[in-house]
Amino acid sequence: SYNPPGKHKSPSYDDSFRNAQRVADHYSARSNQTLEEREASPIIHLKKLNNWIKSVLIQLYAQKGDAVLDFACGKGGDLIKWEKAQIGYYVGVDIAEGSIRDCKTRYNGDAEQQRRKKFSFPARLICADCYEARLDKYLEDDGPYDICSCQFALHYSWSTEARARRALANISALLRPGGIFVGTMPDANVIIKKLREADGLSFGNNVYWICFDDDFSEKKFRSSSPFGIRYQFHLEDAVDCPEWIVPFPVFKSLAEEYDLELVFVKNSHEFVREYLKKPVYTELMRRLGALGDGNQDQTTLSQEEWDVAYLYLAYVLRKRGQPGSH
Ligand code: SAM
Numbered sequence: 001s002y003n004p005p006g007k008h009k010s011p012s013y014d015d016s017f018r019n020a021q022r023v024a025d026h027y028s029a030r031s032n033q034t035l036e037e038r039e040a041s042p043i044i045h046l047k048k049l050n051n052w053i054k055s056v057l058i059q060l061y062a063q064k065g066d067a068v069l070d071f072a073c074g075k076g077g078d079l080i081k082w083e084k085a086q087i088g089y090y091v092g093v094d095i096a097e098g099s100i101r102d103c104k105t106r107y108n109g110d111a112e113q114q115r116r117k118k119f120s121f122p123a124r125l126i127c128a129d130c131y132e133a134r135l136d137k138y139l140e141d142d143g144p145y146d147i148c149s150c151q152f153a154l155h156y157s158w159s160t161e162a163r164a165r166r167a168l169a170n171i172s173a174l175l176r177p178g179g180i181f182v183g184t185m186p187d188a189n190v191i192i193k194k195l196r197e198a199d200g201l202s203f204g205n206n207v208y209w210i211c212f213d214d215d216f217s218e219k220k221f222r223s224s225s226p227f228g229i230r231y232q233f234h235l236e237d238a239v240d241c242p243e244w245i246v247p248f249p250v251f252k253s254l255a256e257e258y259d260l261e262l263v264f265v266k267n268s269h270e271f272v273r274e275y276l277k278k279p280v281y282t283e284l285m286r287r288l289g290a291l292g293d294g295n296q297d298q299t300t301l302s303q304e305e306w307d308v309a310y311l312y313l314a315y316v317l318r319k320r321g322q323p324g325s326h
Helices: 016-029 035-039 044-061 079-084 097-108 111-115 161-174 188-197 218-222 248-257 268-275 279-288 303-309
Strands: 067-071 089-094 123-127 145-151 175-186 202-204 208-212 230-235 239-244 260-267 312-319
Touching (some): 016 097, 044 268, 044 303, 067 161, 097 123, 145 161
Antiparallel strands (some): 202 208, 208 230
């Protein structure tokens, strides 16, 4: 039982700038939650699972001393994960001014934390549109970077081909040869499959709904130019903004044009099944409070939350070339 609003119509001001602004406004307006509010969230276990997935990706690929580029870093929810990986330098970029402000507060700590320095790596936090700005020029003096992370955010670049290309061009230009690009984003195959099974253009459950624009065409999804396929995504206590479908095979070949080669891609369910088998990651899941005892592949997620987890995938790409060569 879900409750989507009336059909989501394409607004007349539907250009990429306005779209990016709507996304930025949505995230900027989201205020920091207290620990109590966070624990009371209807999707608290999903949040814990997503943190676990991001932590596993970071632990798998970050090396001590790495220079890290966090595209769409949000409020800096991953800063502690990078600290645990003992990185050497961090650059976080996000389009939402409010999020960058919160990220700065989190990094600098409050008066109390400032006295006992919280993060051991220097950081630079920038408010910019990662999918529009020439960050390759702007950030090159700090680079090259060993690892770029883009968590739950790359799909915001697929509103136009130019933006999707700018995202990949920025990442590729800033990574060193052999550098790693890790991320998470919606799994278009799962979303389109659910859409096909749905009655109309929307579907969901108690904690989320997705509603496609009236002009959705499966032909466009299957075409060689599947950009701008928009839906409205609502996730209780987390997201309510336009998002874009990213057909993974097209993403993979576009990334190759920018010298980024696929290492792996896994739906979140598969990711959990695979990495939860490893004792070190089982222990991490326990520490995060998301280790269950039987259902949903041994996590504490409700069935509804587990259904949302299925909407996402994790990917790893590697920049061509040998480390040390430019
Ligand atoms: N990566 C963070 C995390 O995992 O906690 C935040 C994820 S949040 C779901 C998506 C983020 O993408 C938001 O902070 C939003 O402001 C950012 N974002 C969306 N479009 C962007 C753009 N064009 N440039 C930079 N950041 C963008």
